[in-house]
Amino acid sequence: MTDTAVVPRTPLTLLGTGAMGTALARTWLAAGHEVTVWNRTAARAEALAAEGAAVAASAAEAVAANRLVIACLLDDASVGEALEGADLAGRDLVNLTTGTPAQGRTRAAWARARGAxxxxxxxxxxxxxxxxxxxxxxxxxxxxxxxxxxxxDTLAVPAGTRYAGADPGFAALHDVALLSAMSGMFAGVAHAFALIRPEDIAPKDLAPLLVDWLTAMAPAAHAGAERLQSGDYTGGVVSNLAMQVAGNATLLRTAVEQRVSPELLTPYMRLMERRVAQGHGDEDGTGVVELLDLRRR
Structure with missing residues (x-):
């Protein structure tokens, strides 16, 4: 005889129904969870009500509805303002609001002091x-x-989960670290497109070359991580920093010829030059991290 018993779904409260909050709520609703939502601008929750969500009149009412409370608001200050009058005792608060590591740690202490x-x-x-x-x-x-x-299991419904550790600041730290790397990549891509813009080269033809090249270069992060772990920045170096700095002259000259501002490149190039001037030309680029670490200055 087949067991057709329905696995109970954890009911939850979601504070914030902006673009991300709405996407999260819809996924939980589709998976069979009872979802109570609240948004400062009530009209933005109406679409979710039509899809089965219960709409609370206040954040405090929404918090009271379920033990699992998820916040996806504008910023850390919005979280504090929304929950100021709510009774968090016995609640499980999951904050998906974008913030800094320090804000995550402070908010964790704030929640614990309120019994959550x-x-x-x-x-x-x-x-x-x-x-x-x-x-x-x-x-x-x-x-x-x-x-x-x-x-x-509930948290994994809308997207995969990766536990970063017991330190409440580590999720934000990992998030910002990856986003920072992404920003650097986007800067390079923007510069590349700017270089070809005056020429008879279609951006759509350069795009797959960029993707292939950046994909091929991405594993360098593994080598960099190993060097940071060991403290040896010279082992197995193929293209040392001195060689890279010398090559930067060609990148900058090309930008001049193409009448493209080098401002997306020069901050990193200046750091490379400083590291070479300090006598580290035989390293790869990993040593630049030392110049960014303000604790070592």
Whole structure:
């Protein structure tokens, strides 16, 4: 005889129904969870009401509805303002609002003082990726390991989960580290497109070359990580920093010839030059990290 019993779905409260909050809510609703939502601008929650969500008149009312409370608001200050009058005793608060590591740690202490367990989150996805397992989107979580284990299945409904550790600041730290690397990549891509813009070269023809090249270069992060771990920045170096700095002259000269501003490149190039001037020309670029670490200055 086949067991057709329905596995109970954890009911939850979601604070914030902007683009990301709405995508999260819809995924949980589609998976059979009872979802209570609240948004400062009530009209933005109406579409979710039509899809089965219960709409609370206040954040405090929404918090009272369920033990699992998820916040996806504008910023850390918005979280504090929304929850100021709510009774958090016995609640599990998961904060998916974008913030800094320090804000995550402070908010964790704030929640514990009010009797709640706390997880901070960093969403590595944009709204269209939510609820699409093939998209590769996921969320970093850090804070209470007990809370994470208890609600892991529920949290995994909209996107994959990656637990970053008990330190509540680690989710935001991982999030910002990856986004910072992405920003550098976008800067390079923008400069590349600017170089070809005056010529009879279609951006759509350069794009696959950029993707292939950046994909081929990305594993250099593994070598950099190993060098940072060992403290030896010279082992196995193929193209040393002195050689790279010499090559930068060609990059800058080409920018001049193409009448393109080098401002996206020069900050990093200046750091490379400083590292060589300090006598580290035989390293790869990993040593630049030393110049960025303000604790070592």
């Amino acid at each position: 367990r706390f997880l901070d989150g960093g969403i590595m996805a944009v709204p269209p990726m939510v609820g699409q397992p093939e998209s590769g989107g996921y969320v970093f979580y850090s804070g209470s390991p007990e809370l994470f284990e208890e609600h892991r």
